[in-house]
Amino acid sequence: MFSPNNTILINEFSKIGVLFIFCVLLSCFILFLSMRLTPNNPDTAKLSMYECGFEPYEDARNVFDVRFYLVAILFLIFDLETVFFFPWSVSIIHLNPSGFWLMIDFAFELIVGYIYAWIIGALDWK
Numbered sequence: 001m002f003s004p005n006n007t008i009l010i011n012e013f014s015k016i017g018v019l020f021i022f023c024v025l026l027s028c029f030i031l032f033l034s035m036r037l038t039p040n041n042p043d044t045a046k047l048s049m050y051e052c053g054f055e056p057y058e059d060a061r062n063v064f065d066v067r068f069y070l071v072a073i074l075f076l077i078f079d080l081e082t083v084f085f086f087p088w089s090v091s092i093i094h095l096n097p098s099g100f101w102l103m104i105d106f107a108f109e110l111i112v113g114y115i116y117a118w119i120i121g122a123l124d125w126k
Contacts, residue, residue, distance in 0.1 A: 070122055081110050 088095075088103045095103075117123055 067122075067125060071125070074117055074122060078110070078114065081106075 084103075084106065092100065
């Protein structure tokens, strides 16, 4: 029923399962502590329609600076691209040379994209 490959797979996934259970329990514990230890006495300003405590004083249809969205999108792109480095760094000893050089090419393209965004001024906030 269980071959040696299955036992290795079960052994590896059991570690991930234990980590997942630990993370869920720790999150529930921290949430419970934060609910029990923080005071809960909202005043009338906090119970108003806006959580900032004051009524809006401008029209919601005002022009909004698009640079905020551009910086947010660039952050997401570069942040998600760096996530690819973690599995690569763990499995680098098992990769053939083409896998190594493909990731080096990916890193090069990431750096070129960052330099391009820097040169055109997408990261400047004036």
